[in-house]
Amino acid sequence: MFKTLCLLLCALTFAACSPRDQFWKKPDIGKRYVALNEALASSTPVRNLWLYDQGQTQIDPQLWTITSLERLSLRKNKLTAVPAEIAALNRLVWVDLGENQLAELNPALCQLPALTQLYLNDNSLTGLPPAIASAKNLTYLNLDRNQLTALPPDITELTSLKWLRLNGNKLTALPEKIDRLAPSLKRLHLKGNPLPEEERNRIRKALPACEIVF
Numbered sequence: 001m002f003k004t005l006c007l008l009l010c011a012l013t014f015a016a017c018s019p020r021d022q023f024w025k026k027p028d029i030g031k032r033y034v035a036l037n038e039a040l041a042s043s044t045p046v047r048n049l050w051l052y053d054q055g056q057t058q059i060d061p062q063l064w065t066i067t068s069l070e071r072l073s074l075r076k077n078k079l080t081a082v083p084a085e086i087a088a089l090n091r092l093v094w095v096d097l098g099e100n101q102l103a104e105l106n107p108a109l110c111q112l113p114a115l116t117q118l119y120l121n122d123n124s125l126t127g128l129p130p131a132i133a134s135a136k137n138l139t140y141l142n143l144d145r146n147q148l149t150a151l152p153p154d155i156t157e158l159t160s161l162k163w164l165r166l167n168g169n170k171l172t173a174l175p176e177k178i179d180r181l182a183p184s185l186k187r188l189h190l191k192g193n194p195l196p197e198e199e200r201n202r203i204r205k206a207l208p209a210c211e212i213v214f
Helices: 001-014 036-040 061-065 084-088 130-134 155-157 197-206
Strands: 048-050 071-073 092-096 117-119 140-142 163-165 185-191 211-213
Touching: 036 061, 061 084, 130 155
Parallel strands: 048 071, 071 092, 092 117, 117 140, 140 163, 163 185, 185 211
Antiparallel strands: none
């Protein structure tokens, strides 16, 4: 009886969690491969590849042959570009390109049909391509600590977006129609941007139900 009650309470607690407490968590999709050669030699489909901090300056073209991938981390390398060939990995749900040297974003990355979570923090991005609007299933986007001075109006087309991180950029304003994100956006991080108070008030008014961190 006591065990049943505990299980019921746990279930109710989990159900009470807000979406932002759950949706961004890294998906549990089986074995994590940490070397490309190991993944290429696997006799079963590889869904999770973690090439973290391996000193890569460019992506090995053999990676594009692992079309079963759903989760890919290339964090903390020395990548300056992501080639269009990434389009071959059309099952990717979760991509981490944080802590690299990316100065621009290849539109092909935005057009991955299954992509829901994208980490681009700690790069050198100065802008985003209009193709960002193609990432219709994106729920989490991390752009912290880049060199962004403005966001394209197209970002307001991300109507599934729940969490947007923009800390440590050079933004003085958000797109005029940022209110288009109001139905979905739950959390917005803008710390470290030179946003005037007038613009902050406009953003608050445009996103009344969103938790905004200035």
